[in-house]
């Protein structure tokens with residue numbers, strides 16, 4: 001059975017050709033984007049945070065930031081973890097499962113028949129019980145977007161297929177969840193300060209520089225402290241726990257969405273046709289799609305220095321055949 005994950009469907013919706021390279025051929029870029037590797041590092045630290053009680057959680061999370069990170073990137077990540085710890089430690093949630101993988105049949109909503117091609121799959125970050133006894137899927141995200149009330153980020157969640165899939169997945173694992181808490185960490189928007197170029201420096205009568213000018217680069221420790229200050233001044237803009245629930249009508253819509261998408265993907269594989277979508281090439285914060293050079297004919301998907309074969313869903317452990 002092919003595993004139909006939320007990220008696989010997202011890729012196909014965005015661009016069928018991208019889905020073909022990443023999920024059918026299983027070829028992924030060797031060099032990760034900076035945003036992706038930052039998100040992966042914070043994600044690993046949050047997994048550690050949830051694996052223990054609140055008392056030692058922050059120290060453990062810090063230890064799980066990878067070795068060899070750029071010191072300024074690490075400083076930003078540490079500041080975010082400190083803010084995260086403040087946001088969560090007294091909320092009284094108890095983790096029931098961490099990084100739990102699920103699979104469940106894909107069902108044709110018209111006939112009730114089970115797909116012979118696809119199985120829905122995914123891995124939930126955390127399943128936790130809140131102080132009122134309700135159980136939630138908790139899904140960590142790092143973002144540069146505005147995550148405040150009334151913004152596009154929150155509006156998108158009402159239709160987000162991943163939310164629906166994770167609710168169904170948690171239910172299949174035996175947890176009757178109330179919904180998903182989208183646990184969003186917005187990155188600090190400040191950059192490390194650089195020394196003012198010597199030719200631009202202006203000095204006061206006492207020989208000191210004007211306040212907006214610097215005679216040296218900011219250190220990682222100073223940058224970290226400034227990030228902590230910035231996050232602490234506006235915690236609601238940087239840490240959001242957004243509760244998303246699904247009503248029966250939403251679940252019906254989702255059932256048709258995934259079935260139809262599975263059919264389109266099967267048809268694409270059957271015909272060997274995966275149309276390009278030029279509108280998606282620069283969709284992610286202006287960064288080019290990692291396959292742009294291949295689509296433009298400047299590189300080959302078989303270039304071993306640019307791409308490696310990882311399979312369709314490297315984040316999931318192999319499942320037994322149904």
Ligand code: SF4
Pocket residue numbers: 015016017018019276277278280281282289290291292293295
């Ligand atoms: S470069 Fe554009 S057309 Fe090519 S796979 Fe990426 S998004 Fe699709």
